Amino acid sequence: MAPEKELVKLIGFWASPFVLSVRWALKLKGIEYEYQEENLLKKSPLLLQYNPVYKKVPVLLHNGKPLLESLFIIEYIDETWKHNPLLPQDPFERAKSRFWAKFAHEKCIGPMIKAFFKIGEEQEKCVKEACEHLKILESGLEEGKRFFGGETIGFVDIAVAWMGCWARIVEEVLNVKLIDEEKMPRLIAWFKNVVEVPMLKECMPPTQKLLEHNIRFRKLLVAAAERHQSSPLTGP
Amino acid sequence: MAPEKELVKLIGFWASPFVLSVRWALKLKGIEYEYQEENLLKKSPLLLQYNPVYKKVPVLLHNGKPLLESLFIIEYIDETWKHNPLLPQDPFERAKSRFWAKFAHEKCIGPMIKAFFKIGEEQEKCVKEACEHLKILESGLEEGKRFFGGETIGFVDIAVAWMGCWARIVEEVLNVKLIDEEKMPRLIAWFKNVVEVPMLKECMPPTQKLLEHNIRFRKLLVAAAERHQSSPLTGP
Structure with a gap:
C-alpha cells in the first residue's frame, strides 16, 4: 500500500x-x-x-x-510498489512478457482500432490482419494455464486480455468476425479467466454502455465520411 | 562478466x-x-x-x-548482468527512458525507414513526419548533458543515438534533409557524444560501406518499382 x-x-x-x-x-x-x-x-x-x-x-x-x-x-x-508482482522475476520471462504485450498491442489491437476507422476493402484488410495475429498470440499461451504466464495474474493479462470484450464490440459495431470460437479456444478461455477475476471484473465498464458509445462513435465517423472526402474513414 | x-x-x-x-x-x-x-x-x-x-x-x-x-x-x-547499469535505477527515470526510446523508434526511425521505401509525395510526407518528431525528441534532451539521461551512457543512448549516422545515409541516398544543424544543435551534439565513446565507435560499421550498401538497396527498390505496379515503393 x-x-x-x-x-x-x-x-x-x-x-x-x-x-x-x-x-x-x-x-x-x-x-x-x-x-x-x-x-x-x-x-x-x-x-x-x-x-x-x-x-x-x-x-x-x-x-x-x-x-x-x-x-x-x-x-x-x-x-x-513491489508487492503482488505483475511481471515475472526471471529476466527471460520478463522479456517474454514484454514481447507478447507489445505484439498484442501492435499487431492485434492496432489493426482492430484501425478497422474501426475504415470502410470496405481497407476495413477487411485490417480485420484479416488482426485475425492472423490473434492466432499467433494464441500460440504464446500455454495449454492448460489459467493466465498468460501461468497460474498467477500478471503483466500480459492486464495489458491485453480486455481485448476479448473489446473485440466483441468491434465485431458487433462493424458486423465483422474477429475471434473464431472453434479456432481460438485457448484465447477465448484466457480472456474469460482474466475478466472473471472479481477485482478486475468490478472495474469493467458496462458492456451495453460501451457498445452504445462505440455505435455512436462509429456513426459519427461514417457521417463525417459522407460529408468530406478527406474524412478519417477514408484517410490513411 | x-x-x-x-x-x-x-x-x-x-x-x-x-x-x-x-x-x-x-x-x-x-x-x-x-x-x-x-x-x-x-x-x-x-x-x-x-x-x-x-x-x-x-x-x-x-x-x-x-x-x-x-x-x-x-x-x-x-x-x-547487473554491473554497468544501462537503465536508471529510479522507476520514474526508467519509465522516461522507455518512453523516449519507444518514441524515437516509432516516431523518428519508423518514418525514416518508411521514406526509404517510398517515392514522391509519400516519401516527402515521411520525411516531414520524421523531422517534426526529431524536434520533439530533442526536447527530451537536457541542456548541457553529455548523454540522454545525464553524464553516464545508458539505455536511450545505445537504443537511439546511432540514428545520427543512419539519418545522414538516408539523406544522401534519397537526397532529402532530415536533420537541420541550426535547428537541432542539441540532438546533433548528443549523436556525436554517443558514437564517439571509444568502445561504441569500434563497433560502428564503416560509413562508406554502409552508404554503398544502402545505395544498392535503394536501387533494387526503384528497379522493382519500375518493373511492377505492386512494388514495395508504391505499396502501403
Missing part, C-alpha cells in the same frame, strides 16, 4: 481499455488513487500539460510526476 | 542499427559472445526457429533461450 502522503492520480476516459489496464494494475496492487475523467473532445489543461507529446490518456501522476503509455505505467507501478 | 560456461550468441546483420544497439549493450557490459551473420535474402534455419513471429534480427541466444526485439534484448542484458 502507498504511504499515507503519496499522491496518485489517474487521468483517464471510462471507455478506454488502456486506462482500464492501468486501473487493473492499481487495483491488484491495492493502491488508492484519485481519478480525473477526461472529455476527449475538449482535453483538460492537466492532460495537455503532462502529455504534450501524445495528448492521450492514460496519464498517471505520482507525487506530481507524469507517467505515460499504459505498458510503461504498469511497469512503473510494478517497480514502485 | 558472464560466467565461463554461459553461451551468448547474437544473430545479426552487419548493416542493421538495431543489431548495433545490442552489440553496444554487450560491449558496455563486457559480455563475450559468438556472432552469426545472417543473409537476409536467405534466412538461416536458426533465425526462423528462434524468431518465427517476425523472422528478424537481432536475436540474442542466452544458454539456448531466444531474446527478441532490440529494446527488450537490451533490458534483458541489463537485468541479467
